[in-house]
Each structure stands twice: as structure tokens, then as C-alpha cells.
Amino acid sequence: MPDAFTTRILNVSTGSAERVVDLTHDCETFLSEVAAGRDGLLNIFVPHATAGVAVIETGAGSDDDLLTALHSLLPADDRWQHRHGSPGHGRDHVLPALVPPHATLPVIAGALEMGTWQSVCLVDTNKDNADRQVRLSFLG
Template identity: 85%
Template sequence: MSDAFTTRVLHVSSGSRERVVDLTGDCEAFLREAADGRDGLLNVFVPHATAGVAIMETGAGSDDDLLTALHTLLPADDRWQHRHGSPGHGRDHVLPALVPPHATLPVVEGRLELGTWQSVCLVDTNRDNAERRVRLSFLGH
């Protein structure tokens, strides 16, 4: 594989409750190895139909605020046509339309170019799937 493109899969246990999981440290660790001080792009992709990737502040209540907002927009009730799994699971399949399953971020001199309070997060509202994969891919020169 060319050193211009490197990819790795993270295995994330999101548990049996709705969660926002901060992946920033995992992304930084991957870039220390893959980017090796170079400029490029980091793509973060969740290959699941019921999870997404958000760039947001964490730790100050914003992660809980996001989950609350998603409950308002996508209530976990019986209104959904998609009905397998736990009650209201159909909303989990709508989530990626609002919180996309990917993000592409600039990397400068091997480091993520995030704003002061920004973190890379997995957003998982699906209580039926506690194990997630997240693909990190670096394309650089």
C-alpha cells in the first residue's frame, strides 16, 4: 500500500444506550503513525445504517444536548415504518440523514486542523448494536 493512502478500522463499543463517543484521540493516534508530519485529509467513515459522525464540542453537555435534540427530531416511538428491533428503532435508520456517516477533515503537518472546542465523535442512537466499526483513512503527500 502506498504511504500516500493509509486506512485502519477502529472497533468501538458504544454499549446498549445512546451515546456520543469522542474519537479525537483515536484519530490523532492514527495520524501520528499514518501522516508522519505530512499534510492531507482524514476521512472518518462509519459503515453502519444507524450511526453517524459529528464534529462538535464534548464534555460540556453538548453531547447530551445533541442526544436530546435528536429525541425531539426523531422520537423513539411507533411512528416509524421501519419496525424491527427495539421500540422506535426506525428512527435510528433516519439518523444518518441528519448526522452523516462520514466526515473529511484537513490534516496539516500531521495534525488535525480542528477548532478549539471541536472533537470528532461517533453518534450512536441504536441500542440494539453495541459494537461499531469506524474506518479512518488518511490521504496525504
């Protein structure tokens, strides 16, 4: 019988621009290798103080809309007390309060159970750190 709990680290390069990176395929691949047709939960966790996980539609502009909304809510200017790094970097440290660093999603019969237009995404506004890790953990 497969392990009840399995975890894997994804290394994701986000580059030097703010990005929303679709991780859905990576999640599905992980589950196809470890879930063995079982029901359970997939936890996606980003161990970074300046990134988050969102479940949103991608490819139709919603990912860009999310970044635009974050710019409105968290402007990259000098208002932030946290002041190291690029100008306005303090906003990146507030991001996880709005886009949490984790999501837990249902797995039914070994497959990710989401709506038709939903995708699992890494949200990274920190232009100073291009190398991210994402931990995928299946409990089932």
C-alpha cells in the first residue's frame, strides 16, 4: 500500500518580474505518481515570506488582473517600514496576508478536484528572489 503521507519539493524560477505561475500540471503529475486512486488532501505550501498560493482562473487575463489588484492594494512605493531590497519591497512581505502561502485541495479517486476554470498558482511579487520552492504534500 502506498504511503499515507507523501511530499515533494518543486523548484520554480519566477525570474525578475512579478508572476503568477500555474502549478496545476505539477500538482496533477505529483498526484498521478503518489495518490494511487485514493481520496485525500493535497496541500500546497510556499516556504517564503514574500509569495503565496492562489486558486484562480488563468489564461483569460485573471492572473494579470490579480497582479493589477495587488498593485492597487499594495503599491511598490516608500510607505513600507520594511525597506531592504528593491524600492517598495516591503509590500512583498505583506502579500502573504492577502494571498496565503498555502492551499489545501480535495483529491478524489487520485485526481485533483477543482472547478472547470480553477488553477493552482504560485503568486510571486518579489523581483529580488527568482528561485522559489513549493512543497506538495498528499495525505490520503
